[in-house]
Amino acid sequence: xxxxxxxxxxxxxxxxxxxxxxxxxxxxxxxxxxxxxxxxxxxxxxxxxxxxxxxxxxxxxxxxxxxxxxxxxxxxxxxxxxxxxxxxxxxxxxxxxxxxxxxxxxxxxxxxxxxxxxxxxxxxxxxxxxxxxxxxxxxxxxxxxxxxxxxxxxxxxxxxxxxxxxxxxxxxxxxxxxxxxxxxxxxxxxxxxxxxxxxxxxxxxxxxxxxxxxxxxxxxxxxxxxxxxxxxxxxxx
Amino acid sequence: xxxxxxxxxxxxxxxxxxxxxxxxxxxxxxxxxxxxxxxxxxxxxxxxxxxxxxxxxxxxxxxxxxxxxxxxxxxxxxxxxxxxxxxxxxxxxxxxxxxxxxxxxxxxxxxxxxxxxxxxxxxxxxxxxxxxxxxxxxxxxxxxxxxxxxxxxxxxxxxxxxxxxxxxxxxxxxxxxxxxxxxxxxxxxxxxxxxxxxxxxxxxxxxxxxxxxxxxxxxxxxxxxxxxxxxxxxxxxxxxxxxxxxxxxxxxxxxxxxxx
Numbered sequence: 001x002x003x004x005x006x007x008x009x010x011x012x013x014x015x016x017x018x019x020x021x022x023x024x025x026x027x028x029x030x031x032x033x034x035x036x037x038x039x040x041x042x043x044x045x046x047x048x049x050x051x052x053x054x055x056x057x058x059x060x061x062x063x064x065x066x067x068x069x070x071x072x073x074x075x076x077x078x079x080x081x082x083x084x085x086x087x088x089x090x091x092x093x094x095x096x097x098x099x100x101x102x103x104x105x106x107x108x109x110x111x112x113x114x115x116x117x118x119x120x121x122x123x124x125x126x127x128x129x130x131x132x133x134x135x136x137x138x139x140x141x142x143x144x145x146x147x148x149x150x151x152x153x154x155x156x157x158x159x160x161x162x163x164x165x166x167x168x169x170x171x172x173x174x175x176x177x178x179x180x181x182x183x184x185x186x187x188x189x190x191x192x193x194x195x196x197x198x199x200x201x202x203x204x205x206x207x208x209x210x211x212x213x214x215x216x217x218x219x220x221x222x223x224x225x226x227x228x229x230x231x232x233x234x235x236x237x
Numbered sequence: 238x239x240x241x242x243x244x245x246x247x248x249x250x251x252x253x254x255x256x257x258x259x260x261x262x263x264x265x266x267x268x269x270x271x272x273x274x275x276x277x278x279x280x281x282x283x284x285x286x287x288x289x290x291x292x293x294x295x296x297x298x299x300x301x302x303x304x305x306x307x308x309x310x311x312x313x314x315x316x317x318x319x320x321x322x323x324x325x326x327x328x329x330x331x332x333x334x335x336x337x338x339x340x341x342x343x344x345x346x347x348x349x350x351x352x353x354x355x356x357x358x359x360x361x362x363x364x365x366x367x368x369x370x371x372x373x374x375x376x377x378x379x380x381x382x383x384x385x386x387x388x389x390x391x392x393x394x395x396x397x398x399x400x401x402x403x404x405x406x407x408x409x410x411x412x413x414x415x416x417x418x419x420x421x422x423x424x425x426x427x428x429x430x431x432x433x434x435x436x437x438x439x440x441x442x443x444x445x446x447x448x449x450x451x452x453x454x455x456x457x458x459x460x461x462x463x464x465x466x467x468x469x470x471x472x473x474x475x476x477x478x479x480x481x482x483x484x485x486x487x488x489x490x491x492x493x494x495x496x497x
Contacts, residue, residue, distance in 0.1 A: 011496070045496075045497065048314070048315055049314070050311065050314045050315070050496070050497040051496040051497065052494065052495075052496055069317055069318060069319045069320075070317050071317070072315060072316060072317040072318075073316075073317035075315075077315040079311055079312070079315065081308060082308060082311070082312060084308070084309055084312060085244070085248045085306070085309050086305075087248050087251050087252060088248060096240075096244050097316070099240055100240050100241070100313070100316050100318065101316055101317060139312075140315075
């Protein structure tokens with residue numbers, strides 16, 4: 001279980017998160033949605049300790065994680081944009097991350113999942129954008145920890161890879177893992193998310209299942225329901 | 238931290254720029270040794286090259302390295318390691334690889350010229366020490382500038398200004414002040430002005446090793462007069478160490494507060 005308590009963060013005068021409180025239950029896939037600049041990435045980066053919140057607490061289980069570093073060993077995190085040392089190969093990076101984390105990774109699984117075998121010994125600057133994203137996914141998920149945090153995991157992936165990733169996440173949920181991801185691809189949310197956290201201007205506008213949001217907005221289609229919310233809030237201004 | 242350092246070092250040492258940098262010192266050292274045919278003169282010639290060039294390369298390389306490795310650092314930030322180990326590891330990896338380039342590039346030609354059998358071995362070692370200090374100091378300062386400025390253009394601009402200030406503008410300002418206030422006793426001012434510029438400091442540090450320090454300008458003479466050679470060396474090493482430690486400490490402090 002992951003818990004945020006009154007988490008606030010501003011960059012200068014811009015308030016990105018304003019006393020956000022939420023609980024993410026174990027064994028669920030939770031999609032963090034919201035328009036550009038609504039604080040999705042900031043929320044995730046706070047959880048990873050990359051952004052230092054101005055106020056509020058974060059917990060994983062009962063352990064408070066603000067300012068700690070060891071807890072990151074229990075999380076597999078895929079950042080939105082990931083570049084790595086360009087002079088190294090994917091194979092070297094696997095060994096390096098295993099060495100740094102002092103955990104053994106299961107890279108083979110992802111090499112097969114995304115057909116990466118022929119790319120493992122290329123220097124990273126020779127890889128295409130999509131292949132790079134596959135390599136990033138491999139590097140972040142190979143440790144098979146209990147918590148998965150994915151910031152826009154489908155960026156640059158081809159349809160086959162998206163389907164395989166989706167199936168993989170589904171399997172992991174069945175294995176009882178907690179998965180948090182952000183995306184702008186609504187069908188993906190409808191297909192795999194158990195819960196939605198909808199962020200709007202630094203607040204949680206909605207947290208609950210897809211069907212609850214649909215009935216709340218009186219819609220049958222999630223894309224329309226979300227558009228409704230956005231239109232309502234912009235007309236308020 | 239050791240692991241970050243190891244990987245950063247391995248990554249950098251393979252890059253073409255560092256190989257070029259090593260080759261440059263090889264060529265310059267060979268050239269200087271051939272032209273002078275004498276180790277002590279060659280050390281002095283090389284001194285004039287390194288006190289300008291090392292700060293320039295360290296500054297530029299430091300700031301480029303910081304911006305290039307930003308995403309790599311973000312990857313490391315997601316690992317179960319502290320920020321202190323990440324940034325210390327990165328910074329030490331950078332400074333050590335540049336220092337290695339410099340030391341290897343100059344050492345090889347000098348060894349072939351028989352520096353170990355010459356009377357000027359210590360002078361040459363002082364040159365190496367000063368070069369390594371300058372590498373650490375300017376890498377540290379420019380890495381810090383990168384860390385403090387997310388805007389690359391601003392970071393680059395400030396880094397170049399930093400080099401320009403210490404390498405060129407600073408001496409001009411000191412000389413102008415000396416001329417303008419020549420009626421006053423200026424010994425302490427001159428001493429202090431040397432201590433707060435790492436480039437001047439390294440110059441004096443090496444000059445003190447040559448018995449003719451007084452011939453190499455006002456500050457050398459002053460250091461010699463005030464401290465005698467050995468105390469002067471200790472004071473200059475202490476000041477150079479402070480110049481290396483303070484930016485390192487500031488790097489850790491800034492990194493701990495920063496949002497990525």
